[in-house]
Amino acid sequence: xxxxxxxxxxxxxxxxxxxxxxxxxxxxxxxxxxxxxxxxxxxxxxxxxxxxxxxxxxxxxxxxxxxxxxxxxxxxxxxxxxxxxxxxxxxxxxxxxxxxxxxxxxxxxxxxxxxxxxxxxxxxxxxxxxxxxxxxxxxxxxxxxxxxxxxxxxxxxxxxxxxxxxxxxxxxxxxxxxxxxxxxxxxxxxxxxxxxxxxxxxxxxxxxxxxxxxxxxxxxxxxxxxxxxxxxxxxxxxxxxxxxxxxxxxxxxxxxxxxxxxxxxxxxxxxxxxxxxxxxxxxxxxxxxxx
Amino acid sequence: xxxxxxxxxxxxxxxxxxxxxxxxxxxxxxxxxxxxxxxxxxxxxxxxxxxxxxxxxxxxxxxxxxxxxxxxxxxxxxxxxxxxxxxxxxxxxxxxxxxxxxxxxxxxxxxxxxxxxxxxxxxxxxxxxxxxxxxxxxxxxxxxxxxxxxxxxxxxxxxxxxxxxxxxxxxxxxxxxxxxxxxxxxxxxxxxxxxxxxxxxxxxxxxxxxxxxxxxxxxxxxxxxxxxxxxxxxxxxxxxxxxxxxxxxxxxxxxxxxxxxxxxxxxxxxxxxxxxxxxxxxxxxxxxxxxxxxxxxxxxxxxxxxxxxxxxxxxxxxxxxxxxxxxxxxxxxxxx
Numbered sequence: 146x147x148x149x150x151x152x153x154x155x156x157x158x159x160x161x162x163x164x165x166x167x168x169x170x171x172x173x174x175x176x177x178x179x180x181x182x183x184x185x186x187x188x189x190x191x192x193x194x195x196x197x198x199x200x201x202x203x204x205x206x207x208x209x210x211x212x213x214x215x216x217x218x219x220x221x222x223x224x225x226x227x228x229x230x231x232x233x234x235x236x237x238x239x240x241x242x243x244x245x246x247x248x249x250x251x252x253x254x255x256x257x258x259x260x261x262x263x264x265x266x267x268x269x270x271x272x273x274x275x276x277x278x279x280x281x282x283x284x285x286x287x288x289x290x291x292x293x294x295x296x297x298x299x300x301x302x303x304x305x306x307x308x309x310x311x312x313x314x315x316x317x318x319x320x321x322x323x324x325x326x327x328x329x330x331x332x333x334x335x336x337x338x339x340x341x342x343x344x345x346x347x348x349x350x351x352x353x354x355x356x357x358x359x360x361x362x363x364x365x366x367x368x369x370x371x372x373x374x375x376x377x378x379x380x381x382x383x384x385x386x387x388x389x390x391x392x393x394x395x396x397x398x399x400x401x402x403x404x405x406x407x408x409x410x411x412x413x414x415x416x417x418x419x420x421x422x423x424x425x426x427x428x429x430x431x432x433x434x435x436x
Numbered sequence: 437x438x439x440x441x442x443x444x445x446x447x448x449x450x451x452x453x454x455x456x457x458x459x460x461x462x463x464x465x466x467x468x469x470x471x472x473x474x475x476x477x478x479x480x481x482x483x484x485x486x487x488x489x490x491x492x493x494x495x496x497x498x499x500x501x502x503x504x505x506x507x508x509x510x511x512x513x514x515x516x517x518x519x520x521x522x523x524x525x526x527x528x529x530x531x532x533x534x535x536x537x538x539x540x541x542x543x544x545x546x547x548x549x550x551x552x553x554x555x556x557x558x559x560x561x562x563x564x565x566x567x568x569x570x571x572x573x574x575x576x577x578x579x580x581x582x583x584x585x586x587x588x589x590x591x592x593x594x595x596x597x598x599x600x601x602x603x604x605x606x607x608x609x610x611x612x613x614x615x616x617x618x619x620x621x622x623x624x625x626x627x628x629x630x631x632x633x634x635x636x637x638x639x640x641x642x643x644x645x646x647x648x649x650x651x652x653x654x655x656x657x658x659x660x661x662x663x664x665x666x667x668x669x670x671x672x673x674x675x676x677x678x679x680x681x682x683x684x685x686x687x688x689x690x691x692x693x694x695x696x697x698x699x700x701x702x703x704x705x706x707x708x709x710x711x712x713x714x715x716x717x718x719x720x721x722x723x724x725x726x727x728x729x730x731x732x733x734x735x736x737x738x739x740x741x742x743x744x745x746x747x748x749x750x751x752x753x754x755x756x757x758x759x760x761x762x763x764x765x766x767x768x769x770x771x772x
Contacts, residue, residue: 174565178565180565180568180569182513228745228749231749232749235752237509237752239564239565240509240511240564240568241748241752243511243513243565243568244511244698244702244744244748245745245748245749247513247695247698247744248741248742248744248745248748249741249745250741251695251737251738251740251741251744252738252741252742252745253741254737254738254741255734255735255736255737255738255739255740255741256734256738258733258734258737258738259734259735259738263734362734366576366691367576369572370572370573370575370576373569373572373573374569374573377562377566377569377570381565381566408580408583408584409580409584411576411580412577412580412581414573415573415574415576415577415580416577418569418570418573419558419559419570419573419577422558422559422561422562422566422570423558423561426561426562426566
């Protein structure tokens with residue numbers, strides 16, 4: 146019994162990080178209907194940036210979020226302006242965004258591979274290999290810190306969306322783009338801003354990932370596949386669905402990994418995806434898709 | 437624009453007036469079939485045979501992908517799953533039951549068709565982004581399954597029996613096999629384009645709700661197109677596995693293979709018959725030059741991505757599509 150509970154604890158301790166990783170993806174899809182295939186590639190960029198400041202200046206990866214987030218925020222806004230600003234009126238917008246971000250992921254992968262080589266990397270702060278003892282259980286410090294920080298960032302995001310004027314404009318754009326424009330929301334600017342925020346969140350989760358998992362340039366395919374499965378499960382574009390889905394899948398993956406071995410745990414995400422498509426194609430929290 | 441009832445009963449592409457036009461594809465195929473004589477007579481053409489069979493493989497795959505990604509407008513990023521499944525089915529049949537690849541490769545195509553039906557049934561319940569995501573999940577799941585399948589070598593892969601041929605003629609069976617698969621794939625693409633199925637698929641690409649309302653069995657058509665698009669990719673995977681003489685999940689279930697296929701179809705022109713063929717030839721050539729020049733696989737990946745970005749932003753209809761829209765598509769490329 147105790148061992149099983151321990152597995153659940155380990156899963157839950159990662160759930161927050163998964164939620165943070167997927168939150169940017171959800172935000173970007175919600176506001177702009179962009180399926181950002183390059184999201185995990187931006188996570189890798191965040192991880193490499195954190196790795197670089199860690200090895201170069203001995204800055205803790207958690208602290209380095211303060212550097213990583215602004216850098217990726219600006220990068221994200223620039224990418225949006227460059228690639229997506231001009232295709233907003235395209236007839237095949239949805240598939241164009243997928244193909245463009247897919248191509249973007251290849252570019253990022255190629256460039257990081259060239260600059261950083263394909264060597265497996267991790268940052269190694271002290272807490273990465275330490276754990277808290279709680280009687281019969283233990284919680285790895287790295288996972289706990291990462292999840293707490295993720296919850297803080299997600300909380301800040303929710304507050305921002307709920308209580309600020311810009312946040313309300315973002316939510317309005319998610320609900321109805323045309324109507325938001327009618328009541329005076331500058332949709333083009335809100336889109337650019339949201340893309341920047343989403344990429345910054347990807348960067349933050351990348352910095353946290355840098356001491357939780359080893360990473361290399363082409364690793365982003367494994368991550369993006371799982372994260373995309375996760376947001377389909379949650380109902381695409383729903384932040385609440387994403388967080389619930391992240392928790393559920395993180396715990397399920399830990400249990401599967403315990404029962405069948407760690408190589409099978411990614412299968413949890415994909416099987417959950419096919420399962421939800423059979424039962425409820427719009428996802429847990431989703432509305433019926435409109436096209 | 438060719439209307440569907442122009443569809444000919446005779447071999448392609450003979451629907452237009454002018455005899456020469458009807459004959460030239462046959463001429464090209466005959467020339468390609470005769471080409472290896474140079475190797476037999478003079479030798480030293482193994483490099484060219486290799487490049488050409490590689491191009492044939494991608495012609496077959498891009499044309500197949502185009503059935504669902506081009507005609508129906510359902511972008512799949514997971515079609516290399518069929519490539520890997522085809523490779524493994526052929527390899528297993530050869531290694532464990534000693535079945536000749538002449539039989540096992542087509543069988544692999546059938547297996548891919550059979551797998552495509554239920555997968556299509558599930559994934560095609562959604563459209564747009566969720567569909568694309570589920571195709572990636574399909575690829576990842578297939579790779580994971582074979583990574584963990586110890587009887588097929590797991591993540592380390594497995595070796596296949598060596599084809600016992602002298603160096604001079606070693607490439608020939610593979611050359612002809614890939615040529616046959618490519619011709620069959622392009623022919624299938626042509627026939628689908630000019631059939632009721634093809635018309636239905638194009639209607640789905642334009643407006644699925646209206647197509648459904650007009651009485652087109654959209655669900656059935658999509659699933660057939662999806663399964664059909666796996667057939668030649670599976671066969672190509674089977675032949676390629678035997679050619680490499682070993683199978684490994686990291687080689688056969690790469691998302692980069694999918695990227696390559698999609699890119700070829702886009703560069704050439706999605707939804708046209710000639711487009712994927714053109715794109716495949718151009719990109720196999722460009723790839724060879726890039727590898728020779730840059731020599732580095734990482735920069736090669738970045739270049740591929742940058743090329744894809746450029747084409748998507750400035751020529752989203754591809755070469756054949758753009759030329760067609762301007763009314764400047766040479767007749768030699770106007771395959772309907």
